[in-house]
Amino acid sequence: MTDAALRRAADAEHGVFLAESTPVVRRALDAGCRPVSFLLPQRYLETAAEQLADAFETFPEAPVFTGDDELLSQLTGFHLHRGALAAMERPAPRPVDDVLAGARRVLVAEDLTDPTNLGAIVRSAVALDWDGLLLSPRAADPLYRRAIRVSMGTVFRLPWARALAWPGAGHHGMPAGQVGKPHRAPATDGLEALRRAGFVVVALEVTDQAVALEDPVLEPLRYAERLALVVGAEGPGVRAETLALCDVHVKIPMPAGVDSLNVGAAAAVALWELRCRPV
Structure with missing residues (x-):
């Protein structure tokens, strides 16, 4: 099947x-x-x-x-x-607010469609002590066989939820566990739930406003009480509508002629740099 x-x-x-x-x-x-x-x-x-x-x-x-x-x-x-x-x-889907409750560091996978990349990112998030995962409606299924295998089963240790509403995406896509069910997404689902819960929302994307992760100006982010890191789809990156709602854009500094890393490798670098630190 x-x-x-x-x-x-x-x-x-x-x-x-x-x-x-x-x-x-x-x-x-x-x-x-x-x-x-x-x-x-x-x-x-x-x-x-x-x-x-x-x-x-x-x-x-x-x-x-x-x-x-x-x-x-x-x-x-x-x-x-x-x-x-x-x-x-398959376990019952978690509400977004349940995943965010008590979390200090949350990874957001926007439209990340490759289950191998998702599994690798989940493994890094668990290894670096992140607390939860929020998925956009079109993101890959964390319980897809290959995603589970690449994560080495760490997906079972990371609380995750799928948002049913997303900037610029309407209600398209078919969330895992919701096949054949009507979409009645709350207006506060997705990124708005992060803002409501007091998270600083950071996008990992090369933009004109992006700040290098090594820049001292980002030092307060490392000690933020609650922080969410958004990684985008392979190729297109983070949606423009999502970027507009993020508090900060960050990038990994690279030499001339190298413009990007695989999303799994890039996420691992950012997860390490923005991990929760003792105050």
Whole structure:
């Protein structure tokens, strides 16, 4: 099934997602996710049975399917070589305000469509102790199989929510967990929720007003009580409408002839520079 079909799956209230590799399955289970079924290569059965024994005991209703490598490759469409694949119930969507409550550093992914980039950025955010993730309506799904795998399961440690309203975007796009449901986004959703919660909103984008991250003028930002960092789509970058609503634009200084980094690498640099510091 495609990921869109999994989100519409009738066997769970909010759909299903796939966790790939035994460590990632383990982290999903530790985060409270409920398995629907397990799929294990026959040659990993003994090892996986040891590592997932408590899950098999806790969720006896979740069947464990096994097969040889050729059969599993035909079934999944890829070489399942990381020990285990689990179908899991998709958790209920979080409200934006729940993610922002108590958070000091929040990453905002605007229209970031590549799940590999999203997974890498989530991994950096968790490693650098950021508190939450806010997604625009068109951003990739953090529970897409590849996003989970690239994040090494850290997506289960980072509270996230999808905004249903976004500057200049109307209500287009189909948020994860909302497939087939009407859009009735509150006017205060998205960036307005950050402002309401007292966040300084910073855009990582090369603009005429952008300040280099190493500039001393940005020192107060490093100690801001609440700060949100906006990263934009691969290629187009942060929307003009979003830039107009941000308090500060920042950029990574580079030598002549080099105009950009991959969004995952750029985000990691900015996440480090703007991480929460003790006052």
